[in-house]
Structures are given as C-alpha cells and as structure tokens.
Amino acid sequence: MLTVTQLTKVYNKQAAVHDISFDLAGGEVVGLLGPNGAGKSTTMKCIVGLIRKTAGEITIGGHDHLSVEAKRLFSYIPETPYVYDLLTIWEHMQFIAQAYGVKDWKPKALELLELYELDDKQKKLGRDLSKGMRQKVSICCALLPDPQLLFFDEPMIGLDPKAIKNTKNLFKNLKEQGKTILVSTHLIEGIESIADRILIMKDGQIIGNDTIANLRLQAETGSGLSLEDLFLELTKDE
Amino acid sequence: MNEFRLLLKKDFLIFVNNLLLIFRNPLRLIPYGIAVGYFVFMYSKGIAGSEQVTSQVNMDAAGEVDVTQQNIIGGLTLVALIFFIFQLYRATKNNITFFKMADVNLLFPAPVKPENILIYYMARSILPALGGSLFFLVYSGGQLANEFSVDFVGAMFLLLGFTLYFFLIFPLRFLIYTLHTRFGILEQLRVGVLVLGVLLSSLILIPGFMAPVFWEGMFAWITSPWFNLFPVVGWSRGMMSYFLEGNWILSSTYLLLYGITYYAVVKLVIQYSGHYYEDVLEATQNNEDRLEKAKGTKEVTEDAYSLNAKKQLALPEFGLGAKALYWRNYVQSSRQDLHPLIGLYTSGMAVLGIVLAGLGHFDWFSHQVLYFYLLFLIFFYFMAGIGRANIGDLKKPWFILIPASWSSKLWNMIKLDLLQTLIFGLLLIVPSVLIGDYNFWLILLFPLGLIFAYVIGLGVNLIPQVGLDEGWDRILIKPLMIGGIVVFGIVPTLFFSGLLFGVTGKFVFGLGAAVLGLGFLAAILTHVTLDILKRLEFKEL
Numbered sequence: 001m002l003t004v005t006q007l008t009k010v011y012n013k014q015a016a017v018h019d020i021s022f023d024l025a026g027g028e029v030v031g032l033l034g035p036n037g038a039g040k041s042t043t044m045k046c047i048v049g050l051i052r053k054t055a056g057e058i059t060i061g062g063h064d065h066l067s068v069e070a071k072r073l074f075s076y077i078p079e080t081p082y083v084y085d086l087l088t089i090w091e092h093m094q095f096i097a098q099a100y101g102v103k104d105w106k107p108k109a110l111e112l113l114e115l116y117e118l119d120d121k122q123k124k125l126g127r128d129l130s131k132g133m134r135q136k137v138s139i140c141c142a143l144l145p146d147p148q149l150l151f152f153d154e155p156m157i158g159l160d161p162k163a164i165k166n167t168k169n170l171f172k173n174l175k176e177q178g179k180t181i182l183v184s185t186h187l188i189e190g191i192e193s194i195a196d197r198i199l200i201m202k203d204g205q206i207i208g209n210d211t212i213a214n215l216r217l218q219a220e221t222g223s224g225l226s227l228e229d230l231f232l233e234l235t236k237d238e
Numbered sequence: 239m240n241e242f243r244l245l246l247k248k249d250f251l252i253f254v255n256n257l258l259l260i261f262r263n264p265l266r267l268i269p270y271g272i273a274v275g276y277f278v279f280m281y282s283k284g285i286a287g288s289e290q291v292t293s294q295v296n297m298d299a300a301g302e303v304d305v306t307q308q309n310i311i312g313g314l315t316l317v318a319l320i321f322f323i324f325q326l327y328r329a330t331k332n333n334i335t336f337f338k339m340a341d342v343n344l345l346f347p348a349p350v351k352p353e354n355i356l357i358y359y360m361a362r363s364i365l366p367a368l369g370g371s372l373f374f375l376v377y378s379g380g381q382l383a384n385e386f387s388v389d390f391v392g393a394m395f396l397l398l399g400f401t402l403y404f405f406l407i408f409p410l411r412f413l414i415y416t417l418h419t420r421f422g423i424l425e426q427l428r429v430g431v432l433v434l435g436v437l438l439s440s441l442i443l444i445p446g447f448m449a450p451v452f453w454e455g456m457f458a459w460i461t462s463p464w465f466n467l468f469p470v471v472g473w474s475r476g477m478m479s480y481f482l483e484g485n486w487i488l489s490s491t492y493l494l495l496y497g498i499t500y501y502a503v504v505k506l507v508i509q510y511s512g513h514y515y516e517d518v519l520e521a522t523q524n525n526e527d528r529l530e531k532a533k534g535t536k537e538v539t540e541d542a543y544s545l546n547a548k549k550q551l552a553l554p555e556f557g558l559g560a561k562a563l564y565w566r567n568y569v570q571s572s573r574q575d576l577h578p579l580i581g582l583y584t585s586g587m588a589v590l591g592i593v594l595a596g597l598g599h600f601d602w603f604s605h606q607v608l609y610f611y612l613l614f615l616i617f618f619y620f621m622a623g624i625g626r627a628n629i630g631d632l633k634k635p636w637f638i639l640i641p642a643s644w645s646s647k648l649w650n651m652i653k654l655d656l657l658q659t660l661i662f663g664l665l666l667i668v669p670s671v672l673i674g675d676y677n678f679w680l681i682l683l684f685p686l687g688l689i690f691a692y693v694i695g696l697g698v699n700l701i702p703q704v705g706l707d708e709g710w711d712r713i714l715i716k717p718l719m720i721g722g723i724v725v726f727g728i729v730p731t732l733f734f735s736g737l738l739f740g741v742t743g744k745f746v747f748g749l750g751a752a753v754l755g756l757g758f759l760a761a762i763l764t765h766v767t768l769d770i771l772k773r774l775e776f777k778e779l
Contacts, residue, residue: 048347051516066513071349082339082526086252086259092344095251098244099348125255126340141344 001026001073001149001180002047007056009042009204016042018204019056024182026148029175031191032184033231034201040184041079043201044153047182048076060149072100074149075142079157081134085127089118089137092126093144100145112140115166131158139167150174152183156190168194188228200231241354249362305454311475312457316442318471319460322407323435329411330418330428335521336363336408342522346515353508360412360504364405371400392481395489399478402496406470409503416511441465452597453604466492469499560642564650571654578654579661587615588666595674608670609745612684615666616752619659619688623695626655644771652696656689663688677746683753690756697763698723705770723759731755 002024009017017039024030034040045051047058049066060070083092090109097105113119116136121129129137135158142150156164171194174181185191191198192212200208260267336359337345345355375397418424441459449455459465466476473492480489511517556565568578575581594608637647663685671680702719731752739748 049513049515050342050346050519052513068349068351071347074347076343076347078343080339080343082343084248084252084338084340084344086255087248088255091251091255095244095248096344096348098247099345099350101349125259138343 001028001061002182003057003059004043004047005057007043007046007058008054009039009046009051010054015054015204017046020201020204020206021056022199022206022209024149024180026180027175027178028196029171029181029183029194030197030199031195032182032199032201033186033188033191038201039204040201041153042204044076044151044182044184048074048151072145073147074151075145075147076151077138077142077153077155079153081131081138081158083126083129083134083137085125087126088123089113089126089129089140090122092137092141096141096144102145105144108146109140109144112143115170116140116163132160132163135159136163139170143170147179149180150182152181152185154185155183156185156187164190188231241350242358244350245355245358308457308461309453312461315460315465315471315475316457318403318474319438322403322471323431323438325407325411326414327428327431327435329414330424330431332524333415333517333521334408334411335518335525336360336412337518337522339522339526342515342519352513352515353511356508356511356514357504360409360507363408364401367404368397368401370404371397374400391486392484395477395480395486395493398493398496399474402477402493403470403474406496406500406503409500409507410470412511413503413507415517416507416514419517420510420512560640560646560650562640562650563637563647564653567651567654571658579658580665581658584658584662585665588662591615591666592669592673595670595676599674605674605676605745608674608676612667612680612687612749616684616687616691620691620695622655623692623697624699626652626692626696626699645768648768648771652693655692659688659692660685677744679746679750683746683749687749687753687756690753690760693760694723694728694756694763697760697767700767701763701770704773723763727755727759727762731759 004023005021007017007020008015020039020043032040032043042051046053047060047065049071058065061073063070063073084095087095090113093105093109093113096102097109102108110119113122116139118133118136118140121133124133126134126137135155139155155167159167168190171181171183175194183191183195195212197211198208199206336356341355341359346352375393414427418427438460442456445458446452446456449458466472466479473495477489477492477496480486556562556568571578571581575583591608591611594611598605598608637651640647664681667681667684670676671678698720732755734755735748735752738751739745742748
C-alpha cells in the first residue's frame with residue numbers, strides 16, 4: 001500500500017530524514033516511534049506531500065504520492081488540529097465530502113460525530129472549539145472519505161481519556177476493516193496493543209523495524225525488557 | 239473535481255457565517271454605523287461647498303512648476319516606491335502565503351490540483367486590497383468632496399489604481415520566492431532588488447543636488463510623466479492621473495499593462511512553483527501564530543526581529559530578587575540587537591535625525607523637518623510603551639512569583655527600556671543640536687519627552703489590562719479610560735504646547751510645555767499602575 005524508498009529530507013544542509021526505506025502492506029498497522037526531533041513528523045509530512053522530499057521515492061497504492069490518484073487513497077490527521085474558524089463542524093464534513101467526492105456522506109458523518117460526541121455541536125463554529133474538539137473534528141474529517149490508508153501524527157495529544165479510548169477502539173475497527181495505518185506517537189502503550197509492527201526512528205534514520213511480536217520476544221529473551229525499555233535502549237545516546 | 243466550485247462554496251459558507259456572527263452581536267455594527275454617518279456628513283458638506291471652490295482656482299499660476307503639488311505627488315510616489323521595494327526585498331527573505339493552516343491540514347492532502355488551489359487563492363487575494371482601497375477611497379472622497387469633483391470613471395480608476403498596486407505585490411513576491419526555490423538564485427534576486435533601490439534613490443538625490451534648494455528639486459524626476467511607466471507604482475499613478483487629466487485612454491492603457499503583467503506572473507508562478515506546499519508552510523504557520531497572538535490566545539514572543547539570536551553570553555548576575563528581571567531583559571536585548579543598550583535600529587533612527595539636522599543647517603531642509611521627526615519619535619515611543627504591556631515579563635508567571643515588591647518589579651521590568659530610551663535620545667539630540675544650532679534646552683527636553691511618552695503608553699495599556707476583568711468591562715470601559723486620558727491629559731497638553739509654539743514661534747517652548755504636561759500625566763499613570771499592579775494575575779494561554 002505504501003512504499004518509501006531511500007527517502008531523504010534536508011533542511012539547511014542538515015538531514016532531518018536520511019535515506020530511510022520501509023513499506024506498509026495493506027491492512028497493516030504500524031507505529032512510528034522515536035524521541036523528539038527524530039524525524040517522525042517530517043517523514044509523515046513528506047509522505048502526504050506537505051513538504052518536498054530531497055531524494056527518494058514514495059508510492060501509495062502504486063501511484064506517486066503527489067498524484068491525485070494517490071491522494072484519493074489516504075487521509076492525514078495532523079499533529080496540530082487547525083480547522084476553519086468560520087465553518088461549523090457540519091460544514092467541515094460537507095467540505096471534506098466535496099473535496100474527496102464522497103457520495104451520500106451525511107449518515108457516515110452523523111455516525112462519526114456521534115462516536116466523537118460532536119453530534120450536538122454540529123452548528124458550532126471552528127473558532128469556538130477547544131483544542132481537543134478540533135482534534136476530534138480533524139479525525140472525523142479524515143475518516144469521512146473512508147480512505148484505505150491513514151496517517152495519524154500524534155493523534156492522542158489533546159484528547160480526553162474517553163476520546164483516547166475511542167481512538168484506540170477506532171484503530172481496532174479500522175484494522176478489522178483492513179485499513180492500513182501509520183501512527184506516529186510518543187505514547188508507546190497506546191500503540192503497543194494494536195500495532196503489527198513498530199518503526200523506531202532516531203536522528204532521521206530508522207534504527208528498528210520489526211513486528212511487535214519479534215520486538216516483544218527480543219525484549220523478553222533479552223534482559224526482560226518491556227517495549228518501552230527496549231525503545232529507550234534503542235534510542236539512548238551513545 | 240472542480241476545485242473552484244469547492245473553494246467558492248467554502249468561502250460562501252464562511253461569508254454567511256460571518257454575517258450571522260455580526261447579526262448575533264449587533265454591537266459590532268456600531269463602528270460601521272459611525273463610519274457611514276461620518277462619510278454621509280462629509281459628502282453632504284462637500285457637495286454643498288463644491289461650487290464655491292471651483293471659482294477659486296488660480297489661473298495665473300498655470301504653466302509654472304507648482305513645488306507644493308510636485309512635493310505632494312513626489313512624497314506619495316516615494317512612499318509607494320519604498321513600500322514596493324521593501325516588499326520585493328522581503329520576498330527574498332521569506333515567502334508570503336495565501337492560505338490558512340486549515341487549508342494545509344484539510345485541503346492540501348485532499349485529491350485536488352495544487353495549481354488550481356493556487357490560482358483561486360491568488361485571485362481571491364484581490365478582495366482585501368479591494369476592500370482596503372474602497373474604504374480609503376470613500377474616506378478620502380469624504381475628505382476631498384469639497385475640493386474636487388470626482389465622477390464615476392475617475393472614482394473607478396482611483397479605486398483600481400490603489401487596489402492593483404496592493405494586489406500585484408503579493409503575486410510578485412510569490413513569484414520571486416518561487417524562482418528562488420526553483421533555481422536557487424536568492425543572492426542574484428536580492429542584489430537586483432538592492433540595485434533597483436539604489437537607482438531609485440539616485441532619481442531623488444541627483445535632481446535634489448542639481449537644484450538650488452534640495453527639497454525643491456528632489457522630486458523633479460519621479461514626478462515627471464515618464465515615471466508613470468515605472469512598473470506597478472508608476473502604472474497606478476498613471477491610472478489615477480485620470481483624476482487630474484481626464485484622459486481615459488491613457489488610464490485604460492495602464493490598466494491593460496496591469497492585466498498583462500498579472501497574467502504573466504500567474505503563468506510563471508504556475509510553471510515554476512511545482513509542488514509549492516512546503517514553500518507556504520512556514521509563512522502560513524507564522525500568519526496563524528500572528529493571528530492567535532492578535533486574538534490574545536497565544537503569547538507574543540520577543541524573538542521577532544532578533545539580530546543576534548545565537549549569541550553566546552556569560553553575563554554576571556545583577557543582583558537578587560526583582561533585579562533578575564532586569565538581568566533577563568539585558569540578556570534578551572543582547573540577543574535581540576547588536577548591543578543591549580544601543581541597538582542597530584535605534585542607531586539608524588538617531589543617524590537619520592542627525593542627517594536631518596545637518597541638512598537643515600545647510601538649508602537643504604527646513605528646520606521643521608527635524609521638529610516633526612522629533613515629535614514623531616515621541617509618538618513612536620508612546621506606541622512602544624503600549625506594546626510593552628503585551629509582551630515579556632508581565633505575561634510570565636515569575637513576574638508574580640518573584641519575592642520582591644511590585645514597585646521594584648515594575649522598575650526592573652522597564653529599567654532597560656528607560657536606559658535605552660535615554661541613551662537613544664541623547665545620541666540623537668546632542669549632535670543634532672550642535673550641528674544644526676538648535677536650542678540647547680532640546681538636549682534636556684527631548685529625552686525626557688521620549689521617556690514620559692513611553693511611560694504613558696505603558697500605563698495606558700497596562701492599567702485597563704490589569705485593572706479590568708475580561709468581558710464587557712474591558713470592552714466598554716477600556717476605550718472610555720483611554721479616551722479620558724487622551725481628552726483630559728494628552729489633548730490639553732498638546733493644546734497648550736501648540737498654543738505656546740503658535741504665540742512664540744519657538745519649537746523649544748512648545749516642546750517644553752508638552753514635556754511638562756506629559757511628565758504630569760506620566761507621574762499620575764505610574765502611581766495608578768503601581769497601585770493596580772498587585773492585582774495582576776497570570777492568564778493561562
């Protein structure tokens with residue numbers, strides 16, 4: 001579904017992402033972990049086309065990631081949930097439905113708003129929403145086109161405990177539906193239970209890429225490390 | 239997928255929601271009502287008096303060079319040129335954006351064509367320029383209604399002249415940045431803009447030096463008709479010349495030039511911008527931050543315009559308690575400018591004053607130019623004082639937490655500003671007085687005026703901010719409070735100052751009265767500020 005080959009992104013002569021390659025098969029849920037400044041967000045922004053790649057190749061569903069065909073296949077939930085100040089929640093849904101060409105979108109939109117307890121706030125303007133609510137709108141907007149591939153950039157930040165639980169459940173549901181998901185996060189325990197594979201980044205490079213079972217095995221057979229301990233071990237400074 | 243239809247629909251919904259917001263809170267209409275009332279009044283007054291004015295035109299002066307008119311047109315052209323060149327130069331530093339962060343998050347990843355989005359937003363950016371120009375036209379029309387008669391075609395050319403001038407700057411800036419990201423020719427573009435700036439400066443300096451009196455000749459070239467051919471600035475002036483000359487063919491030709499240029503710019507931008515999302519990301523984020531700061535939902539940072547941000551410092555401590563605030567400001571200022579006490583920008587302003595004094599000494603400029611400059615600087619420091627209340631220590635929790643008296647905290651918070659102001663004032667006024675043979679009392683009065691204006695500005699903003707709670711209190715009482723300070727403090731001061739200047743004809747007396755009045759006002763406001771400061775509370779942003 002997603003293939004990243006030798007991706008490099010250089011800012012001011014410094015490589016934020018350096019020659020990384022990985023792929024995501026259809027229906028796979030992959031967690032992208034790493035300390036601050038590891039290059040997770042840059043990688044994700046390169047993939048969704050918000051920033052240019054300096055080198056490398058990215059394809060989504062066999063199409064170049066910048067093509068309109070590729071964009072029909074994925075949704076992106078950004079780290080900071082900006083919404084239009086003067087559009088209501090419902091109008092955001094309407095806007096996304098048009099942008100992605102979603103037919104008969106209203107029942108789906110209602111269902112999503114209900115799930116995220118936004119159904120009674122449909123007429124609220126974007127500017128009147130708290131950060132957590134904007135995050136929920138952002139997630140609803142991403143799910144409305146029913147994409148095959150979802151990119152979540154730190155999706156839990158700003159959400160209340162109930163919304164976090166809902167999002168975890170949502171990941172499970174999406175996984176059951178065969179969706180492919182790449183989640184960048186700091187919250188290891190949030191991803192541990194649902195991710196099939198973990199990519200660990202540090203200093204712009206991938207230093208760990210394995211199934212969660214193998215990592216767990218490695219953790220248990222090693223010195224009894226948990227996934228969190230293993231993550232800290234892998235990303236610690238020399 | 240029709241991107242234009244999608245975006246039009248989105249903007250229509252935003253427009254409708256904006257209207258609904260206004261109707262939900264009709265008090266927002268009050269300023270508009272006052273503006274409409276004002277325009278109606280000025281127009282009706284203007285129409286009544288328009289007939290008498292036409293007969294007062296001095297026909298004897300026809301054929302002579304009207305220096306006053308030349309200087310007015312030249313001055314306006316110069317301002318437009320400076321703004322234009324500055325905008326082009328800024329394009330070599332950072333990009334502009336037509337987008338919001340919501341577009342970045344929701345629209346950019348969507349299956350839409352980037353070039354169509356860009357075309358739509360670029361065309362839409364004419365709306366603010368058009369709105370601003372329309373407001374300006376209606377405003378100046380109200381002012382000038384009894385001086386000139388403006389017909390519909392004249393009004394349209396005026397409107398288009400202003401609108402297209404402001405409008406075209408943004409696509410041009412976008413193009414410059416695009417060419418830079420595409421071909422990496424930043425240095426060449428920057429040098430090009432600088433060379434253009436030097437050439438245009440020569441167009442003012444050379445005729446000025448050639449004329450018997452500098453200020454009578456300096457605008458001779460840029461006010462001549464051939465300068466109308468200069469892109470953007472000249473075209474707008476040429477288009478608006480319908481107002482004076484009534485030649486619609488000429489004005490339409492300039493309009494056509496604008497049309498062709500816009501078409502070419504859009505074509506070039508689309509051809510070279512490619513996948514431009516990254517180019518606008520930073521500017522969009524910055525705009526969003528600025529908007530949030532203006533709304534008060536985000537703290538105003540102090541790192542803007544930092545010249546020396548990465549400077550390594552090893553300053554000793556200045557003392558305990560509130561002195562830490564002074565130390566912090568000192569460190570901050572060391573990173574913000576080349577020297578914590580004497581900055582680059584302020585040195586530039588001081589040099590400008592000294593140059594004006596020198597030119598006045600050689601009769602190239604009237605002495606009054608320096609006087610105006612000094613008054614402008616006093617106003618500038620008043621505004622700086624207003625701005626100081628919004629940033630820095632007051633918004634940080636440790637201003638409240640530091641175990642020291644409030645007066646000591648306030649003093650240490652503004653101590654560096656006052657020192658900088660004093661040094662700047664002396665740097666400017668001492669050489670100016672010596673070079674230009676001005677009154678020696680200015681050496682005392684001008685720095686004091688700057689300091690008092692700064693303290694008043696600080697108090698004017700700080701008192702309502704701390705003393706009044708959020709909500710209607712603040713919205714309704716703040717203007718009343720500021721109005722009171724202006725009406726009962728600043729206006730009488732300016733009145734007596736102007737009166738003294740009018741009677742004696744000496745600037746130093748006028749400034750003396752102003753400084754005395756401002757000093758009283760500053761003392762009262764400082765007292766109130768100290769009294770109210772203990773009510774300061776930290777607002778979680």
